[in-house]
Amino acid sequence: MTNICVNKLSVEEVREHIPLTNEYIYVDNGSTTPVPIPIMEAMNEYLLEYCTNVGRGGYNLAVEATKNFDLAREYAAELLLNCKMEELIFTRNLTHASNIVAYALEHQPLDRVNGMFEYGKPLIKWEKSDKIITTVMEHHANFMPWLRLSKNLGIEMNIIEPTRDGILLPETFLEIVDENTKFVAFQHVSNSMGTIHPVKEIIKTIKEKNPSALVYIDGSQGPGHLPVDIYDLGCDFYGFSGHKGPLGPPGTGGLFVKEDILMKMAVMELGGGIVSDVTLNDWELQSEVPSKRFDAGTPNIVGFIGLGRAARYVAQEIGLKAIKEREHLLTERLLDGIRNIKNIHIYVPEDSAYIGGTVTFNIDGWKCSELSLKLAKDWNILTRAGHHCTIPLMRFLNVLDKFGGHIRVTFHYFNTEEEVDTIIAAIKACNKA
Numbered sequence: 001m002t003n004i005c006v007n008k009l010s011v012e013e014v015r016e017h018i019p020l021t022n023e024y025i026y027v028d029n030g031s032t033t034p035v036p037i038p039i040m041e042a043m044n045e046y047l048l049e050y051c052t053n054v055g056r057g058g059y060n061l062a063v064e065a066t067k068n069f070d071l072a073r074e075y076a077a078e079l080l081l082n083c084k085m086e087e088l089i090f091t092r093n094l095t096h097a098s099n100i101v102a103y104a105l106e107h108q109p110l111d112r113v114n115g116m117f118e119y120g121k122p123l124i125k126w127e128k129s130d131k132i133i134t135t136v137m138e139h140h141a142n143f144m145p146w147l148r149l150s151k152n153l154g155i156e157m158n159i160i161e162p163t164r165d166g167i168l169l170p171e172t173f174l175e176i177v178d179e180n181t182k183f184v185a186f187q188h189v190s191n192s193m194g195t196i197h198p199v200k201e202i203i204k205t206i207k208e209k210n211p212s213a214l215v216y217i218d219g220s221q222g223p224g225h226l227p228v229d230i231y232d233l234g235c236d237f238y239g240f241s242g243h244k245g246p247l248g249p250p251g252t253g254g255l256f257v258k259e260d261i262l263m264k265m266a267v268m269e270l271g272g273g274i275v276s277d278v279t280l281n282d283w284e285l286q287s288e289v290p291s292k293r294f295d296a297g298t299p300n301i302v303g304f305i306g307l308g309r310a311a312r313y314v315a316q317e318i319g320l321k322a323i324k325e326r327e328h329l330l331t332e333r334l335l336d337g338i339r340n341i342k343n344i345h346i347y348v349p350e351d352s353a354y355i356g357g358t359v360t361f362n363i364d365g366w367k368c369s370e371l372s373l374k375l376a377k378d379w380n381i382l383t384r385a386g387h388h389c390t391i392p393l394m395r396f397l398n399v400l401d402k403f404g405g406h407i408r409v410t411f412h413y414f415n416t417e418e419e420v421d422t423i424i425a426a427i428k429a430c431n432k433a
């Protein structure tokens with residue numbers, strides 16, 4: 001991989017790459033992020049200069065497209081997760097990643113191995129006494145696939161609760177994980193409370209209690225916002241959204257799977273581009289790059305070329321540590337400015353060590369969606385309001401009926417201190433209204 005050595009991009013430079021920052025205070029980064037111009041340029045280059053399919057044609061342009069598509073996977077894998085490209089499946093989003101895993105947990109792989117076309121061993125040989133564990137904080141994308149799985153298999157799903165201020169603790173997992181626990185799914189960073197959970201410690205606790213339990217991490221709000229070292233975390237699966245922290249285009253995401261597990265997974269989608277042979281009676285999946293077994297059909301080539309460029313942008317040209325530190329700084333500034341406002345309810349961890357780049361809140365007398373619209377209309381502040389696809393958590397927090405959920409501000413590197421101060425002033429003004 002080529003390492004670009006450039007001076008790190010300043011906040012101002014990044015803002016120049018994101019024209020909508022001239023007009024709006026964009027703090028809906030938890031939902032999706034704007035795409036900086038250099039990333040669009042890489043996508044345009046593909047569309048204008050070598051827009052051909054990948055892994056198929058032998059002429060120059062097709063070879064160039066394949067080379068750049070592979071390079072994009074390499075950049076995304078190494079720079080966002082610190083893993084190998086062979087272990088990174090390209091997905092449409094985090095939701096797609098969860099569903100790929102859920103399919104593989106319910107189906108046996110079918111492939112020609114040693115000349116025999118037959119079902120391989122299931123990833124997990126489920127028994128009625130087995131358990132799946134997830135948490136009350138999860139996004140629906142990291143909850144519904146497991147609920148369906150547990151229903152289909154007729155097994156129990158245990159739900160872990162966080163602390164009242166939204167932290168998942170290793171000791172809670174220690175109590176609940178046992179020898180019947182076969183699969184555990186939980187988030188890295190909360191989209192509804194902003195918590196950066198102690199993921200590494202939790203995974204260690206799970207694996208010490210039951211080494212055969214497989215662990216899936218929903219990293220939708222992680223990579224791009226902070227450095228991630230997948231092997232250090234120790235999980236088996238890690239999904240992420242390319243269109244959030246990494247500043248990649250919509251329609252992109254990824255799923256890390258440990259290499260030995262990947263080769264044993266049932267493939268959800270079958271079709272062109274993933275096989276080394278097909279006869280009238282069987283097929284043989286390619287095994288050169290295991291992650292490409294999940295690339296059936298023409299992939300979102302332009303999107304993933306954008307994601308590869310975005311990985312370099314956030315990791316090499318800005319720096320993931322710098323992004324994490326800046327988001328934390330902006331978050332603390334906002335919290336300092338609103339903490340003592342009368343009638344405000346804030347839903348973030350009390351201990352600053354767990355705080356990431358998100359602040360969620362409500363003000364008495366306002367439905368969150370109305371307040372969000374007011375902020376947009378009067379101050380051009382773009383927030384997200386509602387349940388954030390975490391309805392069970394909204395019930396846990398008791399905010400669904402009274403407020404309709406809560407308002408969310410999620411920062412990225414390009415947000416400024418001045419913007420934070422405007423948000424504080426706007427919240428104060430609304431509180432008087």
Ligand SMILES: Cc1ncc(COP(=O)(O)O)c(C=O)c1O
Pocket residue numbers: 030031092093094095096139141142187189190191218220221240241242253
């Ligand atoms: C924690 C979390 N998980 C999953 C998702 C779903 O991500 P995607 O839209 O990429 O499928 C989101 C999106 O907001 C999220 O914040």
